[in-house]
Amino acid sequence: MLFLGIDVGTGGSRAVLIDETGKVVASHATEHVPFQSKFPGWAEQDPEDWWRASQESIRTVLSAADCLPADIAAVGLTGQMHGAVLLDADGQVLRPSLIWCDTRSGPECDWLHATLGREHVIELTCNPALPNFTLTKILWVREHEPEIFARIAHILCPKDYVRFRLSGVHAMDVQEASGTLLLDVTHRRWSIPMAEATGVPIKWLPQLFESAEVCAKVSKSAAAATGLVAGTPIVAGAGDQGAGAVGMGILKPGSVSATIGTSGVVFAATDAPIRDPLGRLHTFCHAVPGRWHVMGVTQAAGLSLRWFRDVISAGAQNQPATYEQLMTLAAEAPAGSDGVFWAPYLFGERTPHLDPDVRAAFIGLTASHRQPHLTRAVLEGVAYSLRDTFTLFAELGIPVRGVRLGGGGARGPLWRQIQADIYGRPVQLLVAEEGGAYGAALLAGVGAGAWPDVDTACESSICVAETIRPDPTAVDVYDRGYQTYRKLYPALASLRA
Amino acid sequence: MTVILGLDQGTSSSRAVLMRADGTLSHIAQRELPQIYPQPGWVEQDPEAIWSSQAAAVRAVLGDAGLDPSAIHCIGITNQRETTVVWERATGRPIANAIVWQDRRTADDCAQLATTEHNGCNVESLVSEKTGLVVDAYFSASKIRWILQHIPGARSQAQAGQLAFGTVDTWLIWKLTAGRRHITDVSNASRTLLFNIHTLTWDNELLEIFEIPRSMLPEVVDSSGNLAVTTELLPNGNITGIAGDQQAALFGQMCLRPGMAKNTYGTGCFLMLQTGTTPIRSPHRLLTTVAWRIASQTNYALEGSIFVAGAAIQWLRDGLGILNSAPEVEALAASVPDSAGVVFVPALTGLGAPHWDPHARGAIFGLTRGATRAHLARAALEGITLQVADIVRAMEANSDNATGGLRVHELRVDGGASTNDLLMQMQADVLGIPIVRSQTSEATVLGVCYLAGLGAGIWSNTEELERQWCESRRFDPQSTSEERSRKLAEWHQAIQRARG
Numbered sequence: 003m004l005f006l007g008i009d010v011g012t013g014g015s016r017a018v019l020i021d022e023t024g025k026v027v028a029s030h031a032t033e034h035v036p037f038q039s040k041f042p043g044w045a046e047q048d049p050e051d052w053w054r055a056s057q058e059s060i061r062t063v064l065s066a067a068d069c070l071p072a073d074i075a076a077v078g079l080t081g082q083m084h085g086a087v088l089l090d091a092d093g094q095v096l097r098p099s100l101i102w103c104d105t106r107s108g109p110e111c112d113w114l115h116a117t118l119g120r121e122h123v124i125e126l127t128c129n130p131a132l133p134n135f136t137l138t139k140i141l142w143v144r145e146h147e148p149e150i151f152a153r154i155a156h157i158l159c160p161k162d163y164v165r166f167r168l169s170g171v172h173a174m175d176v177q178e179a180s181g182t183l184l185l186d187v188t189h190r191r192w193s194i195p196m197a198e199a200t201g202v203p204i205k206w207l208p209q210l211f212e213s214a215e216v217c218a219k220v221s222k223s224a225a226a227a228t229g230l231v232a233g234t235p236i237v238a239g240a241g242d243q244g245a246g247a248v249g250m251g252i253l254k255p256g257s258v259s260a261t262i263g264t265s266g267v268v269f270a271a272t273d274a275p276i277r278d279p280l281g282r283l284h285t286f287c288h289a290v291p292g293r294w295h296v297m298g299v300t301q302a303a304g305l306s307l308r309w310f311r312d313v314i315s316a317g318a319q320n321q322p323a324t325y326e327q328l329m330t331l332a333a334e335a336p337a338g339s340d341g342v343f344w345a346p347y348l349f350g351e352r353t354p355h356l357d358p359d360v361r362a363a364f365i366g367l368t369a370s371h372r373q374p375h376l377t378r379a380v381l382e383g384v385a386y387s388l389r390d391t392f393t394l395f396a397e398l399g400i401p402v403r404g405v406r407l408g409g410g411g412a413r414g415p416l417w418r419q420i421q422a423d424i425y426g427r428p429v430q431l432l433v434a435e436e437g438g439a440y441g442a443a444l445l446a447g448v449g450a451g452a453w454p455d456v457d458t459a460c461e462s463s464i465c466v467a468e469t470i471r472p473d474p475t476a477v478d479v480y481d482r483g484y485q486t487y488r489k490l491y492p493a494l495a496s497l498r499a
Numbered sequence: 500m501t502v503i504l505g506l507d508q509g510t511s512s513s514r515a516v517l518m519r520a521d522g523t524l525s526h527i528a529q530r531e532l533p534q535i536y537p538q539p540g541w542v543e544q545d546p547e548a549i550w551s552s553q554a555a556a557v558r559a560v561l562g563d564a565g566l567d568p569s570a571i572h573c574i575g576i577t578n579q580r581e582t583t584v585v586w587e588r589a590t591g592r593p594i595a596n597a598i599v600w601q602d603r604r605t606a607d608d609c610a611q612l613a614t615t616e617h618n619g620c621n622v623e624s625l626v627s628e629k630t631g632l633v634v635d636a637y638f639s640a641s642k643i644r645w646i647l648q649h650i651p652g653a654r655s656q657a658q659a660g661q662l663a664f665g666t667v668d669t670w671l672i673w674k675l676t677a678g679r680r681h682i683t684d685v686s687n688a689s690r691t692l693l694f695n696i697h698t699l700t701w702d703n704e705l706l707e708i709f710e711i712p713r714s715m716l717p718e719v720v721d722s723s724g725n726l727a728v729t730t731e732l733l734p735n736g737n738i739t740g741i742a743g744d745q746q747a748a749l750f751g752q753m754c755l756r757p758g759m760a761k762n763t764y765g766t767g768c769f770l771m772l773q774t775g776t777t778p779i780r781s782p783h784r785l786l787t788t789v790a791w792r793i794a795s796q797t798n799y800a801l802e803g804s805i806f807v808a809g810a811a812i813q814w815l816r817d818g819l820g821i822l823n824s825a826p827e828v829e830a831l832a833a834s835v836p837d838s839a840g841v842v843f844v845p846a847l848t849g850l851g852a853p854h855w856d857p858h859a860r861g862a863i864f865g866l867t868r869g870a871t872r873a874h875l876a877r878a879a880l881e882g883i884t885l886q887v888a889d890i891v892r893a894m895e896a897n898s899d900n901a902t903g904g905l906r907v908h909e910l911r912v913d914g915g916a917s918t919n920d921l922l923m924q925m926q927a928d929v930l931g932i933p934i935v936r937s938q939t940s941e942a943t944v945l946g947v948c949y950l951a952g953l954g955a956g957i958w959s960n961t962e963e964l965e966r967q968w969c970e971s972r973r974f975d976p977q978s979t980s981e982e983r984s985r986k987l988a989e990w991h992q993a994i995q996r997a998r999g
Contacts, residue, residue, distance in 0.1 A: 305868070309866075313821075313872060313875075314819060317821050317823075318827065318872075348866060348868045349868055361867055363862060363863060364866075365860065367814075367846075367847055368847050368848065368860060369807070369847040369848055376819065497992050
């Protein structure tokens with residue numbers, strides 16, 4: 003028995019095929035056309051392109067794996083969250099999708115908060131209105147493209163559109179739905195008050211499922227297009243954060259991941275919908291029935307290091323260092339970078355500041371500082387900003403018992419150690435981190451009955467490779483450094499060009 | 500042919516130049532001078548090496564020009580200021596290495612001394628009132644005191660009148676006159692912390708505070724006139740000009756009337772504003788100093804310095820690593836129309852006038868995903884010009900109070916980075932006044948040769964010199980006053996956040 007996970011990401015769509023032991027049998031990623039940005043802050047993609055890339059990845063995986071399509075017991079989906087896919091009554095796409103990083107809907111967020119009250123929005127949905135969330139994008143279309151709004155019959159998120167093309171079914175899982183701002187996250191159902199207040203008819207919204215539930219079957223036409231067998235069950239899946247957490251085994255209360263990709267996410271599983279009255283954390287349904295998760299987001303985590311590589315390390319020769327070279331350089335500087343700090347706000351900040359306008363800075367420079375100090379300061383600054391989310395967890399009484407590292411921040415020993423030292427707790431490195439597609443495949447396995455539940459699926463397939471313990475001396479340095487770091491945001495926020 | 504020999508004894512090199520009577524420099528020779536770093540914060544030089552490098556430069560420039568020493572009409576000497584030499588009068592032998600102006604070994608002594616009382620007066624305010632300076636390790640007095648305290652036998656030798664103190668001008672003249680002349684000019688004397696700039700004499704109270712016997716001190720002379728006759732190296736040469744390097748540069752830029760100012764762009768910046776014949780005290784702790792005394796008439800100046808100017812560009816090269824060479828900064832910065840909101844506060848060694856915060860640190864603010872090397876380069880240049888603007892404003896604010904409106908109408912510039920056209924245009928834009936670059940960037944040697952020629956009667960008055968002085972380029976401001984206010988407001992916000 004094999005399980006197929008499909009991750010409809012931003013840069014590309016990836017298919018991963020695993021067996022009953024959780025071993026990856028084959029995987030393949032197909033790039034998307036880069037998103038279009040007609041104006042600053044706009045980001046649009048054509049849903050047809052996701053479907054093209056998904057088909058190609060599925061076909062490639064099927065031909066690479068030494069298996070029969072009939073061996074595939076179930077398919078699971080995951081993908082970039084929040085994107086608004088608008089369909090008419092015939093299932094035709096009405097306009098390019100406004101994706102997660104499109105921030106044009108700031109005024110719609112203001113309108114929602116002004117109309118309903120920010121606290122009330124948080125009460126109804128567990129989250130404040132942010133331009134990333136689907137509903138605010140729909141409201142932008144209502145305001146600016148009323149002729150399109152008038153023709154909407156169905157609203158989906160990106161991976162759910164691929165499901166629709168695979169099966170003809172409109173469906174969504176509760177984890178993904180949490181990011182629409184239309185879900186009553188506490189009760190895991192659409193929020194009728196929210197829909198009514200914003201003029202979005204409930205009938206536009208797809209039927210909701212738990213992540214491991216089978217909600218559709220591969221259609222004949224999709225079978226022809228992909229090489230899958232018609233009738234193969236499709237589970238609901240989860241958004242990339244939810245499926246990624248499944249793929250890292252972050253399921254039970256106390257279990258936390260710190261993932262440094264382009265952005266940085268600290269993610270904690272909880273057994274109740276714990277919400278921050280100030281809206282600094284996202285509170286979503288988890289991909290496991292009866293569980294929720296909270297997460298804090300650093301906008302420019304890996305992006306900080308990429309900027310530093312491309313702009314600073316590239317130097318006059320315009321030859322960017324490799325990440326390995328940067329890590330070697332950073333290792334030459336002591337913990338605390340001799341007083342240099344990096345405030346990683348290249349792209350504004352989400353958690354805990356919710357400030358799109360704040361800018362990044364290097365602070366504490368002296369004549370003797372060199373590239374090793376600056377490089378290390380970037381690694382430390384990103385980890386400090388993730389620590390801000392741990393601080394919020396403590397404030398809200400969210401337990402943290404084990405921390406697993408993910409993304410690029412987990413790949414080198416130096417950044418792993420810096421994270422252990424700055425978080426002040428042991429961190430775990432997994433044997434293999436396969437991302438959201440792997441989590442989606444595990445959910446498919448549960449849907450197919452290979453495992454009784456998601457917890458069992460994770461326990462039997464995910465292994466810890468190494469536990470990195472904090473170094474007490476460095477912890478002292480960083481505890482003091484964090485006190486300084488905490489003063490940076492207020493200073494920078496009041497510095498407006 | 501009338502030839503003036505200018506000696507320019509600087510921190511890193513000794514130079515000798517020849518000037519013709521039309522004011523043009525014909526030859527320059529230079530010899531490097533090593534610094535000695537016995538421990539962190541200490542900076543010394545070997546006094547004999549100071550002399551031998553200076554002598555070598557003189558021989559070289561005469562050789563280059565094919566001139567016999569007897570062809571030299573007169574000699575001017577300008578020098579690194581405050582650097583302290585103590586030697587035995589009998590033998591001419593230094594009892595210690597010269598303690599260089601940058602040396603910080605007496606910082607704690609000075610901090611402690613500043614809080615004490617002398618004859619019922621707070622030492623800090625007493626010193627500041629009399630000298631126009633601040634109690635700081637930078638100036639000579641605490642360096643002399645350190646030598647007397649730490650060199651075995653020095654104190655008793657000094658009390659017996661056997662030791663002589665001099666700044667570098669004094670030491671060179673002692674050497675050039677085989678110990679017959681022990682003199683310094685008023686501009687150098689005013690940097691010792693022992694000289695009363697109102698009475699223009701060594702001050703007994705200050706000598707008591709620093710425990711220095713008066714017998715060590717040189718005779719104080721004018722900056723221009725018949726000051727000494729040499730016997731060594733240049734037999735029978737007339738020394739007719741002496742001035743500290745920054746004062747010489749002020750004279751070389753022909754800033755002769757109140758309100759005229761010069762700025763030298765080097766590793767740091769040195770600004771000097773001519774304030775006329777009365778000393779003006781600064782509420783922003785700018786230094787009040789003697790500019791020069793010619794024919795018994797004394798002119799004063801306000802001085803402000805920036806620790807990091809060219810050094811900010813060096814840091815872009817060596818610290819940030821975004822330049823191969825410092826001169827690249829101009830083209831790079833010119834490739835963008837503005838810094839896109841990036842602000843670089845180059846407080847890499849703390850902040851000097853008018854902020855005076857040793858705990859301030861450098862910072863780069865306002866970075867976004869789109870920030871490039873070019874924006875950083877431009878922000879660094881802006882950071883230099885904004886620091887200069889702060890000093891000019893402090894000088895004006897303070898002159899207003901004292902004299903009813905001393906405005907800087909243009910800034911004359913010299914030094915290495917003053918050849919950077921973009922930097923000069925940005926400086927004009929941020930100050931809202933023209934920046935004027937003189938024809939030679941060698942304002943210091945020009946100034947001391949002018950002083951010497953004036954003292955020797957080659958020119959009969961300063962008007963003749965002013966007619967000779969030429970500007971090479973003028974940068975007029977292209978900014979509006981709103982733009983300037985906005986920029987300065989943004990800068991002051993950034994400065995606040997770079998402070999300790």
